[in-house]
Amino acid sequence: EVQLVESGGGLVQPGGSLRLSCAASGFTFNKFYMSWVRQAPGKALEWVSATSGSGISTYYGDAVKGRFTISRDNSKNTLYLQMNSLRVEDTAIYYCAKGSPGVPAAGVFESWGQGTLVTVSS
Amino acid sequence: EIVMTQSPATLSVSPGERATLSCRASQSVTSSLAWYQQKPGQAPRLLIYGASTRATGIPDRFSGSGSGTEFTLTISRLQSGDFAVYYCQQYNNWPPITFGQGTRLEIK
Numbered sequence: 001e002v003q004l005v006e007s008g009g010g011l012v013q014p015g016g017s018l019r020l021s022c023a024a025s026g027f028t029f030n031k032f033y034m035s036w037v038r039q040a041p042g043k044a045l046e047w048v049s050a051t052s053g054s055g056i057s058t059y060y061g062d063a064v065k066g067r068f069t070i071s072r073d074n075s076k077n078t079l080y081l082q083m084n085s086l087r088v089e090d091t092a093i094y095y096c097a098k099g100s101p102g103v104p105a106a107g108v109f110e111s112w113g114q115g116t117l118v119t120v121s122s
Numbered sequence: 123e124i125v126m127t128q129s130p131a132t133l134s135v136s137p138g139e140r141a142t143l144s145c146r147a148s149q150s151v152t153s154s155l156a157w158y159q160q161k162p163g164q165a166p167r168l169l170i171y172g173a174s175t176r177a178t179g180i181p182d183r184f185s186g187s188g189s190g191t192e193f194t195l196t197i198s199r200l201q202s203g204d205f206a207v208y209y210c211q212q213y214n215n216w217p218p219i220t221f222g223q224g225t226r227l228e229i230k
Contacts, residue, residue, distance in 0.1 A: 047217075095166075105213070109156075109168060
């Protein structure tokens with residue numbers, strides 16, 4: 001059974017930093033693209049970032065480009081999101097999601113974690 | 123960026139009836155279209171991908187159709203557990219991957 005467990009969320013001031021983690025199990029982690037998707041309170045889903053199975057290729061949404069960095073440690077089956085220069089509008093639940101095999105199907109999110117809440121406020 | 127527009131924003135349907143949800147893309151996404159269901163306090167769940175292929179474990183009451191720019195999710199014989207928010211998402215040419223704003227399916 002696929003399991004994705006996020007951690008690292010919390011309250012941070014504007015301009016601050018936070019690192020999210022997603023521990024994966026139940027599948028061959030290094031074979032799959034992984035993404036971060038966020039959801040602001042009462043709002044729609046927003047794709048944030050994705051990385052290939054090897055971690056060599058990374059992709060970002062315009063809203064976070066230059067501020068967030070996605071990475072993965074395949075030896076630990078863990079996905080990360082380093083978030084710098086945080087803004088109030090980054091407040092959201094952050095989900096990690098497993099992509100389906102292949103490209104562009106890697107953009108199909110067949111499994112999701114339960115999410116971790118990031119609140120950016122002074 | 124491909125903009126996904128869902129309609130209606132809210133749909134009221136009685137249990138046992140059929141619900142039809144629409145999704146339009148600002149440019150062709152061929153059949154690279156997925157649907158997700160999200161219940162309050164829960165993560166989204168994949169229902170449909172490739173516009174019409176049900177994900178593992180999804181009952182055949184859920185069906186998807188369309189290609190290009192116009193897509194439909196149909197849920198027949200609505201059950202209490204089906205009342206939720208539904209999102210469409212395109213993955214044809216990414217980045218970025220884009221979602222619609224969601225349709226809330228509520229009990230009439």
